[in-house]
């Protein structure tokens with residue numbers, strides 16, 4: 001971290017600032033300039049809040065050199081992290097396909113869809129039992145009965161279960177029954193929830209918030225990791241922009257950025273990113289070309305009557321076609337699927 005001080009700063013206040021920083025275990029080098037004095041801070045500056053330093057009237061500027069995240073940082077962990085989900089590696093050579101309905105709508109329905117996506121080539125089953133809906137009058141999910149239905153589908157197909165946790169009070173139920181805990185976009189900065197899943201060793205699918213920067217997203221992963229759980233998988237699902245033709249705007253640049261900055265796997269959700277089934281395939285293929293480690297896609301056997309997100313859900317035959325094309329792209333970029 002580099003702090004630039006105004007030349008008018010009284011020496012007593014400068015010393016006070018230096019002592020405060022030294023109390024954080026930092027070593028400080030001072031360069032006396034003609035117009036400004038510059039302080040170079042060496043050590044772990046993660047706990048220093050640059051804005052509170054900037055609030056000091058003697059400070060002209062504060063610049064961070066190191067990233068505020070440590071455990072997620074590629075610099076301290078050069079090799080890729082591979083997250084193991086029931087023996088399936090996420091983040092290795094193979095691209096992982098997760099598919100299923102937005103919401104679990106009953107045991108028979110989820111078991112049938114699980115069979116179809118398995119046949120198409122999916123590796124894992126998705127389906128929300130607890131749903132974060134914009135309106136309190138919309139279907140809120142089947143709750144525990146939905147989790148039981150997912151377990152039945154897993155029993156029949158062998159597909160691991162990916163489902164969203166919205167509240168800490170359901171954590172035990174998830175640890176016992178679920179293979180990947182999804183943290184939804186709306187909860188990306190629910191720090192207590194992040195810490196709670198951090199205290200488990202379950203793989204966590206961490207969706208990007210609706211309006212969060214990449215750094216905020218990585219810091220959310222850092223929250224989970226700082227509690228001891230290294231099994232974090234990023235999931236880009238589009239962000240809010242001024243554009244109305246799509247539900248969200250898919251940010252594919254995050255794939256190389258996340259891979260450069262962190263060692264964690266990243267998958268793409270082209271369903272929530274576009275909100276339109278007709279756009280899903282193109283975004284899915286582009287994501288694989290851009291280096292994604294997997295795709296999570298909503299699949300429904302009767303999208304017109306889906307209880308949520310029907311407009312962005314693919315029918316199983318369309319999903320099977322998408323996998324065929326995705327396989328071709330994967331081989332071009334040196335991956336398998």
Ligand code: PEP
Pocket residue numbers: 102128132183184185186207237272
């Ligand atoms: C979902 O996966 O169905 C979902 C609600 O996703 P997001 O949190 O990305 O909106």
Ligand code: MN
Pocket residue numbers: 102103272298308309
């Ligand atoms: Mn959905």
